[in-house]
Amino acid sequence: MIFVITRLCRDCVDGACVEACPVDCIVEHAPQGRPSELPNQLFIDPDQCIGCRMCEPACPWQAIFDETDVPFAFRDDIELNAIAGARPAEFVVPEARLTRQVSAEEVLANRLKWTQQRGSAK
Amino acid sequence: MLYMKTRVTFRLPQDLADELRELPNQTRFVEAALREALGVACPLCQGSGRCQPRRLAISNFRRRALPALERGSALELRRIVRIGRELSATSLELERSAASGVAFVLTRGREVLLAGQLERSGSVSPKNIAQRGES
Numbered sequence: 001m002i003f004v005i006t007r008l009c010r011d012c013v014d015g016a017c018v019e020a021c022p023v024d025c026i027v028e029h030a031p032q033g034r035p036s037e038l039p040n041q042l043f044i045d046p047d048q049c050i051g052c053r054m055c056e057p058a059c060p061w062q063a064i065f066d067e068t069d070v071p072f073a074f075r076d077d078i079e080l081n082a083i084a085g086a087r088p089a090e091f092v093v094p095e096a097r098l099t100r101q102v103s104a105e106e107v108l109a110n111r112l113k114w115t116q117q118r119g120s121a122k
Numbered sequence: 123m124l125y126m127k128t129r130v131t132f133r134l135p136q137d138l139a140d141e142l143r144e145l146p147n148q149t150r151f152v153e154a155a156l157r158e159a160l161g162v163a164c165p166l167c168q169g170s171g172r173c174q175p176r177r178l179a180i181s182n183f184r185r186r187a188l189p190a191l192e193r194g195s196a197l198e199l200r201r202i203v204r205i206g207r208e209l210s211a212t213s214l215e216l217e218r219s220a221a222s223g224v225a226f227v228l229t230r231g232r233e234v235l236l237a238g239q240l241e242r243s244g245s246v247s248p249k250n251i252a253q254r255g256e257s
Contacts, residue, residue, distance in 0.1 A: 002182070
């Protein structure tokens with residue numbers, strides 16, 4: 001595994017990283033015949049990622065981290081991304097989505113929200 | 123050694139049948155045509171008619187210490203990856219080249235399908251598009 005999409009992506013699911021990835025390794029969970037049990041976010045298939053670093057700056061929510069730099073509060077998301085490599089048949093490369101400009105305040109608020117949720121869950 | 127061969131009967135349109143009958147050595151001609159047609163097996167399925175899904179292994183940027191891509195060269199890399207998947211390629215080797223660019227070699231088994239250089243501007247300089255390997 002090289003890069004990881006953390007929960008900062010959840011419910012925002014911007015497609016800029018999908019557009020940036022040259023090997024189509026950014027996927028969403030879309031199992032056949034049943035709803036997804038995974039959170040509404042994108043994942044990086046660790047078996048396909050080549051570590052080119054194109055996705056990291058593309059994400060307006062700053063949700064993508066080098067595996068070795070994932071903040072402690074989001075370390076669980078490394079395992080979530082690994083599911084994409086373990087069950088590739090359940091994942092698809094999503095259609096390109098409209099992306100929007102995000103302010104620094106929104107990025108900070110999103111980060112705070114998920115960090116606090118992680119903290120209160122413990 | 124005509125007596126050692128098996129007789130096969132098949133139907134043909136009249137015009138083809140007429141042309142075949144005009145040939146001096148019909149058996150040898152049909153045999154050669156059959157062998158040639160059967161000998162050109164599809165390189166993807168080796169004549170089986172079914173392609174097995176193959177995974178394209180692509181060099182890792184970190185392990186190869188490759189330079190960061192610019193937007194244009196990333197788009198070119200994406201095109202090469204997609205071509206490779208369509209051609210059932212098995213490997214895309216990337217290496218740092220002299221001009222701080224990235225050189226690539228796309229192969230299927232031992233057969234080189236495409237090789238060249240990802241330029242920073244995003245254009246590809248193909249060195250060659252190899253013909254189907256003999257070995």
